Amino acid sequence: MVVEEGIQVIEDKFLINSAILVILIPFLTGIFLLFLRGLEIRNKTKFSERLTGSIGVAGLLGSLINATIIIFTYFNKYDAKTQRVIGDTPFVSSAHGTFKWGISLDPLSVIMMFLLAFIASVIHFYATEYMHGDTAYTRFFGTLNFFTGAMFGFVLASNLFMAFVFWELLGVSSYMLIGYYWPKASAASAAKKAFLYNKIGDVSFLVGIAYIWQITLKAHHPTLDYHELTNLISNGTISINQLWFPGLLLFGGAIGKSAQLPLFGWLPEAMEGPTPVSALLHSSTMVKAGLFLLSRIYFTFVTVGGHYEAFIPEGDAALTATLITWLGVLTALCGALIALTATDIKKVLAFSTISQLGYIGMAMGTGQIHVGFYHLVSHATFKSLLFLCAGAVIHSVHSQEMKDMGGLKKYMPYTYWTMLIGLLGLVGFPFITNGFYSKDALLVAIKNSDIPLAGLAFTIALITAGITAFYSSKLFILTFLGTPRYDKDHVHPHKTGIRMRIALIILAIAVVIESVWWAVGSIGGLASEKINKSFWNFEYRLGDLIGIHGAPFALIDTIPSILAVILGISLAFGMYFYQIPFLISLKEGGFIIKLENIIANRFGFDKLIYVLAMGPGMWVGSKFRRFDEEVIDGFIINTVIKDGSLKLADYSNKLDQDGIDGVVNGLGDITSELGYNLRKVQTGQTSQYARWMMFGLALLLSIMTLLYFQTFTIK
Amino acid sequence: MISFVEALFLVISFFIVFCIIMTLLVPKTMQAAYWLILMLTGVAVLFLLANSEIIFAFQISIYAGGISVLLLFAALLTQHEEYEFPRSILGFIKVTASQLAIFLIIGINLLILILTSVMSSDFRKGTSSQLGDTTLTVEESFFMTENFSVTLWRDFGMVIPFLAFLLLTALLGSVKLVIREWEIEDLSDVMKNRYNPTQEVQQ
Amino acid sequence: MIPVEWFLTLSVVMFVGGLFGVLTQKNAMRILISVEIMLNAANLAFMAFNGVFYNADFPNSFSASDFEGWVFVFIIIGVAAAEAAIGLAIFLSVYRNFGEIQITNIFTLKEQEV
Amino acid sequence: MASDPGLPFEELFIGRLKLEPWMAIAIGSIIAGSYIMINQIIAPWIERKVMARMQGRRGPVHVGKWGFLQIPADLLKMIGKEDTRPEGADKFGFSLAIFLTGTTAILSFAPLPWGSKGLIPGNFSIGILYVFAVFSIFPPAMLVGGWASNSKYSLIGGFRSAGQLIAYEIPMFVSILGVIAVVGSFSLVEITNYQMNNGWFIGKYYGAGLIAGLIFFISGVAETERVPFDIPEAEAELVMGPRTEFSGWRYALLMMTEYLHLFINSLLFLYLFVGGYDIWPVRVNNSPSFINDFRMNPFVQFLAITLKVYVLVFVAAWMRSALARLRIDQLLSLGWKYMLPVSILTLVVFLGSKDVFGFLIFW
Structure with a gap:
């Protein structure tokens, strides 16, 4: 039963120091750049962009180099399946136990760290050109580096306490980045919204941590370490039925950060930040933090058997898993539906992100952590590519609305091809893209799981896949194909700059590599058992490292998703490219319009949260105000204090003038007489x-x- | 019969008292300062007799080596008119009669109080003297020094930061005092003449 | 073994000698020197008492109280160093302003005859 | 505890000759004192010879073989001279300066070990601190001597001497704090034993040991007021500094004190950084082997440290004939502005090494 029985903790100072550097370099460069920004403001100058940009990129490259060293050293030197490199130091000690501060290198965190370092470096490089000419160039890079450092800290943390600290740093820095154009009212409000939405989740996270601490304290093993908690569960010190509720609370944190169903409203607004920020924050890294947290605390809602099967536990604990899965399914559907109606190119991508996050959350909920992580890797790669491409388009057209684009293929060939690669990944185009394989594994996982109404969930996920294909194709057609619709007098689309082009190509190559890798692993796995269990089969290897195995890849399972994707693509091409009248009339039907309205209002979730949070708050506030005006101001201040003190002052005035002044003056006279005489003593x-x-x-x-x-x- | 260490103690204490008397009576401040150095080294040897090698080192290096250099510098830099001390015993008593009375009263009272309390049986109970103990081995003296250091850091941990802060403040304060900008107009007439003698000639 | 009374007697004599210096000397430098003598008297008393009170298992085991006297001497030496530095600075400053450091002649704080 | 406590020459005097401890101390002190005195005669001769060769001269040649007896002859001549004292000099202060410098210089030799088997006049727990403490009497003594001579050259020389000595004592002490922290003892015996087991400090801690050693050596040269730090007795301006008015046997004593200081500083440098009487600079295991037996032999150790000291004496003579004198402000800024911060840095490296706190994790 015990999966962690063979786990061995290793102390490796070199790796831990490198990991510390991975966190510290972006952090310190970020803080240094913010300091430079302070100097700029004070001296009313601007440092050269070449300098500040280089510092920003160098910070991330330092991380990338260290991350590369770590990933190669870790997987070559140690058996990743049974050996973890952990470096802990006590942070706050109390009589009951110690809050630690440490770094844990295990397969998930190492892969995530490398992915993050790679994507963030490329995005930084891209941003050096994209942000060219911005007045607060230094602040941008400072905040971005600070943000990336916080994310590294979260990923590499060995315990919930440290993770929470960096989680909050993430919140702060994302606030600064979303509100980057703060003089713009919409940006400021978007930043506030993101921050407040996240805060709801953070409170839940904090309560969850406290709850876990309490439970482990009662079991006489006070700890917040992922590793030790896993041990406690597997050797039976703590039962999973004790942990389901704190697990749920921690998932509450993930809801806020990863934009799951009730709290997804902030993510599309957050597109107010510059595009590199969107690419970094809201597609590939920050929103993945919540899901990554789920993969760290999976033991609170999933039991992993000794024979590599993940199953939903019985009793109360099943509730958490069910909730996570169904929230994921619904998030996926809602995100995809809203993406249909969006007209802003970045918003389409944002809602598609929400939808894909729902997918990943769904897989995590069924206990197939490795499948969720599999899709997370694919999605991070192609979605950052897509955002950068969208950024290039916006940079060129100076508009975010898709109605102002069209026919850009001729002008921006690099962007066209790279965007095509990214969109194929997002769509999950059969057999040649990474998205296809990871999405397929995900659909299989939900189909085989034993949560309630798994069949329905599978169907909804399938429909979502179709919708994804539809809106992706729509985006592609409206942007690059057809006739130009932009204002030709003012807008002259141009090729993207050399640095942006290089960034796009690097990410496109990464997507292609992943596609080839996934394809070889899955298709080759059908052919030979050797490949199936080799390094090529990323899904299998990942599951093996964590200790979970799902169903292997099978061609028969892919048929529904292939059909859905082809249906979605052909529908989109029929509607927007060939403009078949029947399909257009379908689009303009009354029912569809009504549905669109509902969807465009985001199913009323924003309103719901507004009512839930604002309504009671306003009510309480108005009561307090009345109390203040009537009781405190009216009675206490006016009647008691004002009138009473006036009367008191009258009496004391009399007393003062008649009684005290006389005594005081007399005393003063005596003292001065005495002083005058005694002065002669001082020689x-x-x-x-x-x-x-x-x-x-x-x-x-x-x-x-x-x-x-x-x-x-x-x- | 008086033992070797006791004889040594007596010799050193007479040396110290002699040094103090010379410090008080020599006509020049500079001489007083170097008699003080001799007295300080004598006290350091008494610390050695009390088995405290490390305090001996502190006394010599900080007091006899450091502070006395400061005193010598100060004595040299401020040397002006030496105070003429009365040479005859009678004149001495006449000049310092009131001070002598006070000093005698304080000394006698202190002696009575301290000696009677030390000699009382309550004080003696359960104690024995480590002063002038020559039976300590080299290992034991190593052990004592080591344990003093450990005690200083562990049980009196605030002492060293406190002293460090105090010395830093004193250093900065005295540097600030000494290098303060001054102008000749602010000085007294005596010093004006001393710093700017040509002015006097012109007048 | 040296009796503790000898140490204390010497300490009292040194203290009173320093006191006499403080009372009779007119030169501020000499007063400072006398104060140093008094501080040394105190140091000696501290060392003497420290040498008398110690636990039975001495010197094989120690506790913090066995070194209290040493620690006080340590502090006093440090304070004396600070005091000497400040004293030097003040005397130089006074000398600069008055041309001498005879404290009998420096009485600007006294009220002048009107 | 790796220290090898014991009375001087205890094996020989107490173990074999069955002498009383006080007699052993007395005989040992006499032997050690004679050894030091003989070296005080050899070292100036070597210095004069080396300097002469470097300047293309022949040096002392007339008295004895190669002029070897020149120094004793000079001594005899000085002792035979009339003992003069300047008019208006402070009598007691004039003698006190000589007395303090001479005794403190000789007393400094007490805790210096000459071999690992009890070849040490007095094994104090405060070893190096004792040497520093005794040595710190030197600046006030110079000041008193300069003042008591009733001569302005002497007085200015005394001032310069005291200022310079204080300025260089601090970097000197800070540079050895690292060594003390690593070994955990002030005792020179333990410091040397640590180096015998773990390698010499001059080659350790990635250059920090070397830099600390260099700072110590340079401060030592400044402490002994030798070229290029001989500002207190800059002969072109101050005749002979605080020593100007001393003549006859007093001058001889002062000169001898100077060479004693040179010896003490060289020895301290050896004990703290170059392994003292050890002959093997890197770490070796303690198993009995030929090299271990060889380096534990007291005669080898005694010879080794004597040879090492003479190498440093040669270096001092070399510096004296090769370098030019610094200006007083250059000297003070070198001490306070450069050597003090650098020595603090080396201290940080020493403390950060894995032997103490280990916070410099990359090493």
């Missing part, structure tokens, strides 16, 4: 003062001697 001779002091000492000592002899004789 200014220090030795004389000393002599008087010593005279006093002599007197005192004589008295002491006399008293001493008196007591002596009485005894």
Whole structure:
């Protein structure tokens, strides 16, 4: 039963130091850049963009180099399946236990760290050109580096406490990044919204941590370490039925950060930040933090058997898993539906992100952590590519609305091809894209799981896949194909700059590599058992490392998703490219319009949250205000204090003038007389003062001697 | 019969008292300062007799080596008119009669108080003297020094930060005092003449 | 073994000698020197008492109280160093302003005859 | 505890000759004192010879073989001279300066070990601290001597001497704090034993040991007021500094004190950084082997440290003939602005090494 029984903790100072550097380099460069920004503001100058941009990129490259060293060293030197490199130091000690501060290198965190370092480096490189000419260039890179450092800290943390600290740093830095154009009211409000939405989740997270601490304290093993918690569960010290509720609370944190169903409203608004920020924050890294947290605490809602099967536990604990899965399914559907109606190119991508996050959450909920992580990797790669492409388009057209684009293929060939690669990944185009394989594994996982109504969930996920294909194709057609619709007098689309182009190509190559890798693993796995269990089969290897195995890849399972994707693509091409009248009339039907309205209002979730949070708050506030106005101002201040003190002042005035002044003046006269006479004693001779002091000492000592002899004789 | 360490103690204490008397009576401040150095080394040897090698080192290096250099510098830099001390015993008593009385009263009272309390049986109970103990081996003296250091850091942990802060403050304060900007107009007439003698000639 | 009374007697004599210096000397430098003598008297008393009170298992085991006297001497030496530095600075400053450091002649704090 | 406590020459005097401890101490002190005195005669001769060769001269040649007896002859001549004292000099202060410098210099030799088997006049727990403490009497003594001579050259020389000595004592002490922290003892015996087991400090801690050693050596040269730090007795301006008015046997004593200081500083440098009487600079295991037996042999150790000291004496003579004198402000800024911060840095490296706190994790 015990999966962690073979797990071995290793101390490797070199790896831990490298991991510390991975976190520290972006952090320190970020803080340094913010300091430079402070100098800029004070001296009213601007440092050269070449300098500040280089510092920003160098910070991330330092991380990338270290991350590369770590990933190669870790997987070559150690058996990743049974060996974990953990470096802990005590942070706060109390009588009950110690809050630690440490770094844990295990397969998930190492892969995530490398992925993050790679994507963030490319995005930084891209941003050096994209942000060219911005007044607060230095602040941008400072905040971005700070943000990336926080994310590294979260990923590499070995315990929930440290994870929470960096989680909050993530929140702060994302606030700064979303509100980057703060003079713009919409950006400021978007930043506030993101921050507040996240805060709801954070409270839940914090309560969850406290709850876990309490439970482990009662079990006499107070700890917040992922590793030790896993051990406690597997050796039976703590039962999973105790942990389901804190697990749910931690998932509450993930809801906020990963934009799951009730709290997804902030993510599309967050597109107010610059596009590299969107690419970094809201597609590939920050929103993945919540899901990554789920993969870290899976033991609170999933039991992993000794034979590599993940199953939903019985009893209360099943509730958490069910909730996570169904929230994921619904998030996927809602995100996809809203993406259909969006007209802003970045918003389409944002809602598609929400939808894909729902997918991943769904897989995590069924206990197939490795499948969720599999899709997470695919999605991070192609979605950051897509955002960068969208950024390039916006940079070129100076508009975010898709109605102002069209026919850009001729002008931006690089962007066209790279975007095509990314969109194929997002769509999950059969057999040649990474998205296809990971999505397929995900659909299989939900189909085989034993959560309630798994069949329905599978169907919804399938429909979502179709919708994804539809809106992706729509985006592609409206942007690159067809006739130009932009204002030709003012807008001259141009090729993207060399640095942006290089960034796009690097990410496109990464997507292609992943596609080839996934394809070889899955298709080759059908052919030979050797490949199936080799390094090529990423899904299998990942599951093996964590200790979970899902169903293997089978061609028969892919048929529904292939059909859905082809249906979605052909529908989109029919509607927007060939403009078949029947399909257009379908689009303009009354029912569809009504549905669109509902969807465009995001199913009323924003309103719901507004009512839930604002309504009671306003009610309480108005009551307090009434209390303040009527009771405190009206009675206490006006009646009691004001009138009472006026009367009191009258009396005391009389007393003062008649009684006290007389006494005081008399005393003052006496003192000044005395002072005038005593002044003559002061000779200014220090030795004389000393002599008087010593005279006093002599007197005192004589008295002491006399008293001493008196007591002596009485005894 | 008086033992070797006791004889040594007596010799050193007479040396110290002699040094103190010379410190008080020599006509020049500079001489007083170097008699003080001799007295300080004598006290350091008494610390050695009390089995405290490390305090001996502190006394010599900080007091006799450091502070006395400061005193010598100060004595040299401020040397002006030496105080003429009365040479004859009678004149001495006449000049310092009141001070002598006070000093005698304090001394006698202190002696009575301290000696009677030390000699009382309550004080003696359960104690024995480590002063002038020559039976300590080298290992034991190593052990004592080591344990003093450990005690200083562990049980009196605030002492060293406190002293460090105090010394830093004193250093900065005295540097600030000494290098303060001054102008000749602010000085007294005596010093004006001393710093700017040509002015006097012109007048 | 040296009796503790000898140490204490010497300490009292040194203290009173320093006191006499403080009372009679007119030169501020000499007063500082006398104060140093008094501080040394105190140091000696501390060392003497520290040498008398110690636990029975000495010197094989120690506790914090066995070194209290040493620690006080340590502090006093440090304070004396600070005091000497400040004293030097003050005397130089006074000398600069008055041309001498005879404290009998420096009485600007006294109210002048009107 | 790796220290090898014991009375001087205990094996020989107490073990074999069955002498009383106080007699052993007395005989040992006499032997050690004679050894030091003989070296005080050899070292100036070597210095004069080396300097002469470097300047293309022949040096002392007339008295004895190769002029070897020149120094004793000079000594005899000085002792035979009239003992003069300047008019208006402070009598007691004039003698006190000589007395303090001479005794403190000789007393500094007490805790210096000459071999690992009890070849040490007095094994104090405060070893190096004792040497520093005794040595710190030197600046006030110079000041008193300069003042008591009633001569302005002497007085200015005394001032310069005291200022310079204080300025260089601090980097000197800070540079050895690292060594003390690593070994955990002030005792020179333990410091040397640590180096015998773990390698010499001069080659350790990635250059920090070397830099600390260099700072110590340079401060030592400044402490002994030798070229290029001989500002207190800059002969072109101050005749002979605080020593100007001393003549006859007093001058001889002062000169000898100077060479004693040179010896003490060289020895301290050896004990703290170059392994003292050890002959093997890197870490070796303690198993009995030929090299271990060889380096534990007291005669080998005694010879080794004597040879090492003479190498340093040669270096000092070399510096004296090769370098030019610094200006007083250059000297003070070198001490306070460069050597003090650098020595603090080396201290940080020493403390950060894995032997103490280990916070410099990359090493």
